[in-house]
Amino acid sequence: MTALLLVGAGHAHLHVVQRTDELAAAGYRVHLLAPRHFDYSGVASAIAAGALSSGVGRINVRELAGVHGVEFHEGTLESIDPETRIAVTSEGAHLSYDVLSLNIGSVVDPCGMRVHPAVLRVKPLSGLTDLDVRLRESARHSGATVTVVGGGATGLELASHLAVRRDIVQVRLVESGPVVGADLPIGARRRIGRLLAARGVDVRTGCVVREINQRQLVCSDGTAMPHDVAVLATGLAAPPLLAELGLGNENGVPVRATLQHVDRDEIYALGDCARFLPGPLPRIGVHGVRQGPVLQRSLLARLRGEPLPVYDPPRRALSILDLGDGVALAVRGRWWWYGSGPLRLKRFIDRRWLRTYREGGPTPRPE
Template sequence: MTPTPPRAARPRLLLVGAGHAHLHLIRHRHRLPGAEVTLVDPGGFWYSGRATGMLGAGHTPAEDRLDPTRLASHFGVQALRGRLAQLDPQARIARLEDGREFDFSLLSLNLGSRTPCPARRTPGPQVWAVKPIPRLLALRHRLEQEFSHGLSPRLVVVGGGPSGVEVACQLRQLARRHGARPEILLVSRGERLLAGAPAGAVRWLMRQLERREIRVRFGLDVNGHAAGGVTFATEANAWGEDSLQWLPADHVVHATGLAPPEVVERLGLPLIPGRGLAVEATLQSPGHPDIFAAGDCAAMLRHELPRLRIHGIRQAPVLLDNLVARLAGGPLAPYIPQRLSLAILDLGAGQGLAIRGRRWWGGRLALAWKRRLDRRFLRQYRT
């Protein structure tokens, strides 16, 4: 891509979304002294690393939330409340849902992700998704209310990945804090939990789930909701409406993976279907060298990255360097993903599970390490 800088006497850098990468940019705003920097974001930043811990009441909402507006003000970035609706890449205009328009010289998109799930049916169970994160807080409040009235709702968690496992464990933790004993069922489409994890780690986890009285069922593809529960199909019987089976549930939490926000379909930028905004190794949109994207909303052309917050964090310095270089007309650097990433699950009850490649360890030390990393990350952005 050409290194020609954008045409502007005082270029405007527009940051849309307050994800991990943009928090880093705001904190290092001093590296962009010649540009006007504006942040557009609809609300607070919720840290995904503490989200399930908040569900289990191990963290307060305040411990999981940052105020991007306050951070921006502290570092000299103009902050505006708003949600992106459309983009005109050629005219370099971003339109918000309330009708406001902003022109830009450089644009960076850090829009996060969502959890897709089947629509709720009436009558039917309450339906929740792990993202946006405030939904988990709403679920916690709802269950605390039910537990306080002596109810024991049937809880189904859909998804056998890290989020589903954490949610199931934290629901049990929340229930124990209130002396409640609801039924908790963890449902996985696959034939094992934590696909790709070491076998020893999965065996250790299964023992943990058994001790917490969390049932697990494999090979179930939950595809809808019905009165009193959810519908599912199995691989052996997956065709036609008469193949659907039923599981009882009062609350269903979907943790089946993350998808880019729906707005990416309306931006007129290259997409990778199901993965998000296409970006080069430099985090630039193909054919639009002054438009960048990072984090969960972005999909690298030559690397299919799992949606882990670590990539948004590690992309942040590269994004900042490349925005500085683009303004100065210098060469841009590629983001090179690390081959192995550390993931630590918060299982509640003082237990964690850390996995990096084929290495793993579970117990209190793993959780203590996670909490230390979380505190260190959040401390950078509290003002």
Template structure:
């Protein structure tokens, strides 16, 4: 538990708002719970909508229209008495408690909470190389779907490469096959991962089950390889952990490369003037509070809990939301904050298309149509709560 020193108390005479930067899972919850927040003003800074990562694969594969995967945070804010401000944060000045937007606007705040999600770091694209498509931000997957739909309709069959053998990469590969099936075409689909196996840490039985399904869907899996560069007509890969050289370099032909590895905090994290953990994000204590500024909080993928690394999964942002809400209230009132305790086992359900899914929780797993039904119910329940 933590408590406040007198100089850390909120400026109660100030009309400056609590600023929510970003519209991730945790901030949607705060907006929905606005009546419980004691601050006179709460403002949302939103660059353009919330895309639900749990259904992103289904959007790519054509199961869902893009609109089904999107929530308008501004409409939600209006319904719950939160001020909405469309814009993108450029930098933050902790000494002034002031946010600067990319259009030059400045905004003084009483407190701030960051829920900015994550992005994907990709090697530079080549002018004559394949199309480069990171899985985040999700609108990039929507653009890829439209691009492939045009190609498939025209009878083109581009070679597709997915980089990353985790949940996002497996989903992307399966959904690309599902999209191709909708158009009656049969493109080459390869999945490349630097790990020695798919879904590192998953139960061996689940990985074997998944391998069989990928083989049936004609998705070639290559392990132990790392993409090092985009080249004309494809990519260069080398054995993971080895320096690139002529002896071990391998060319893989592709017209489109989907990057599902290298999730990282957004670059703006380095311009907040607050403590960060390289590669992980904005440093926070177990109360989701910045050690450099008690009035600054963070949750979700952009937050790095000191001494407790977490996978970048939406479920953690969802579970952090009530703790974030309670601690903002406690900070405002000068009360003790409570710690966030991550659950030891998180449920992950991979949407594999064709009505199939793979659910994993700790050492337990199950795959097939029942897992897909369960995922659909969970997704629908989450989205319905904010529409």
């Protein structure tokens, strides 16, 4: 048997776990090293803002692995020795592998700021789970002032969502660039600008933040802004662990179009933790989702000695920002759609995806 070690239960690996029978029949013994739960980012802002209940986006990875006959090792990856092909887990287990695949997601890129450990980070998502609790605590006194740092998609989602909470006195959105939502089509950006204004969000652009403390942030021009809770949403980077392992850097594990490490045929990396060498990919869930079937085919092809498939990223992807209070913004390329319709579409897509990986859910059709 060929030992396959999947590290992280990201989108691509969830797909592979569900098809373990095919891999086992081909000659793989499949191991999964991951935390017990996977939290789905598509509903993370709504959960963090208290608009959806906390279990809505959660997948029980241990149960899923059990149902599909995968050997599950609860924990995280600590180190690997690529020469002996042994991985060491946070629980101290030593797992040997013939083929290793990494799908461990991303962390927030602090972009050179000094950030106090008490400041919440949008990734890993565990950082966001505390937000609702913190807000409720602050609300017991006088109502919270919240600063969201970073005016990209996640920062916009969070700021607009939080602004409809009654227990928040003020939401501030701080961005270093000249506008928030710089990647959005201009009409969509204006529409969000009107929404933020109508909800009373204090948008500060051109503020390069130097440090964020527990109670205030300080910009490079010395301006200080107080808060009760701060959330860092300044973009995503690959986990520092990859550099420690000698497999990559903050841009990710360098992979070829086959999703294999540039120098090591037996190591794959997918989703946010990979750096796709044929061309940079944004850190969005669609790539992990679409890379799952490529990894599955690749694993089968390598045992049969066939040519390995390559990942062909979509040129444009649909993204839907949940803006709270029943509205969302859907964007695909220069096309955009604002209102309650995009939110219904988002909830439909999210629910369908989550159902796929919950016990008893339908087995998805291959893409």
